[in-house]
Amino acid sequence: MAVYRRWSIAAVALLAATTLVACGSDDGGGSGSGDPNAAPATAGGPMGRFPGAKLVLSRWAGDPWTSGQKTAAGEWGTATGGTLDLDAVPYENLHDKQALTLTGAGGYDIIYVHPSWFGEFAKAGYLAPIDQYLADANRNPSGFSADSYLPNVLAQGKYDGKQYCLPDFVSTTVLAYRKDVFEANGIAEPKTLDDVAAAAAQLNGKDGLAGMSIPGKRGGAVADIMGSLITAQGNWWYDDQAKSTLDKAAAAKAVDFYVKVAKTAPSGVLNFHVDEAATAAAQGKAAMIISTTPSLQALEDPAKSTTAGKWGYLPLAFTAGKPAGELIYWNWCIAEKSTNKDAAYSFLQWYTNGPQQAKVAVAAATAGATKDFYTNAEVAAKLPFLSAMNDALTTSNPQPSLAAWPKAQDQIELAVQEAIEGKKTPDQAADAMGQAVADALG
Incomplete structure (x- = not known):
């Protein structure tokens, strides 16, 4: 049985509108000597005053996101009196670096957590619940609450009935194609x-x-695309009770498509993560690309692309007029061992709101998670993929966040790789995926 959610980001919004040591001054409860209830120093600024508080934020490294957040961290520090340093590491090393740090004495205050290991971290007690912060009118700007977020997206930061994280980086996988190349070839x-x-x-x-540039490296993107491909067939990995629902025929059809287009990809496709795939397309080496929308910012960036302005964007659909996608997002969370929880929430609330997300949205090719983001006409006009993304997410499943999912994801991606290499048929790859999901879910 399919577990996909039918929803439109824009529609929801419009309906609503018609190193690693933090030497913090807070105590374990996060109250400290600052004033978390202090009104913003300037209109639209962050809540609270935290003089002397020193926070460390863990995230993956990559621009324009890292540089944009460094700027935001500096603005937050100027407004609140605290300091926020970024520990940015390559994505492929992020999970292990975070887990090692959080398992030990701590050191992180704010953690950027991928859905594939959110359940793992929440179950292990690495993350602090934030329900009390969201519900406290004194800790938030006037009118701001949990209701300010798109409900389907905010819900992905909840575990065992508690809200742990605030979302951003809303995206999906779509197709980008060279309009000029298609026209020239009829x-x-x-x-x-x-x-x-x-x-x-x-x-x-x-x-x-x-013919196509597409991620082939095991690192999450292959599973994201597979998630969109099986969702487009009305199927999903598991149901609401975390029981496997993967249909072998749907998985095999998705793998067969992946193999066909991968055969037309540039050399080295098995070493392509999203950045490598996007760079190849941006530099005029491929007529199409399927990848995550944030990676597609390279296509329209004149500093990175020789093909800017030549791309069209479409959602993925096996059946015409029935697009689908995987809801991709990241979670901003507060470390349970942080002694700066008040200050950490101040930054997260401010950074995930619509105006702040709009500052990086155009360059980063991402969307925000608050409803007011989608009423910003100027931003919408500058994101050429937004219409395709919104169409895709009308029928979508969120990235898996079960504690056991990372192991299944790796095996799913290995099966795709082996099919691309000819070591497995699509049916055999589908069988391997089904077994991996069943084993992971128990």
Whole structure:
């Protein structure tokens, strides 16, 4: 039985609108000598005053996100009197670095947690619940509460009935295609993934282009795309009781598509994460790309792209007119061992609100999680993928956040890789995925 959610980000919003040591001055409860209830120093600024508080934030490294957050951290510090340092490490090392630090004496105050290990961290007690902060009118700007967030997105930061995190980085996987290349070769805009596979085969090798650029490296993106592909068939990995619901035929069809387009990808596709896939497309090496929307910011960045302005964006659909996607997001969480919880919440509330998210949205190709983000017409006009993303998320499943999921995800991605290499047929890969999901879920 499918567990997908039918919802539209814009529709929900419009309806609502019609190193690693933190030498904090707070005690374990987070009260400290500051004043978390102090009104913002300037309109739209962060709540609270935290003179002398020193916080450390853990996140993955990559611009424009890291540099944008450094700027935000400096603004927060100026407004509140605290300091916030970033410990940014490569994505592939982030989980292990965070787990090692949180298991030990601590040292992080704010943690950027991927859905695939959110359940693991929440179950282990690494994260602090924030329900009391969201519910306290004194800790939030006037009119701001849990209701300020898109409910389906905010819910992904809840575990065992408690809210642990605030979301941002809302995205999905979509197709980007070179409009000029399609027109020059007399190919119509693809309506289905069969059309996409056919176009990739037809364009592969034309004028030095690969037909498709797509992630092939085990690191999360392959599973994200697979999640969108099975959701587009009305299927999902598991149900609301965490029991496997994966349909072998749907998984095999998704793998078959992946293999077909990967055969038209640039050399080295198995080493492509989202950044490498996007760089290849941006530099004119591929006629199409399927990847996460944040990675697609490279396509329209003149500093990175020789093809800016030439791209069209479409949701993924096996059946014409029935797009789908995986809801991708990240969670901003407060470490349970932090002695700066008040200050940490001040930053997270301020950083995840609509105006702050709008500052990085255009450059980062991401969307915010608060309803007011989607009423910002200027931002919407500058995000060419937003319409495709919103169409995709009309029928979507959120990235898995079960504590046992990381192991299953790795095996799912290994099965895709082996199918691309010809070591497994799509049916065999589907069987391996089914077994991995069943084993992980027990």
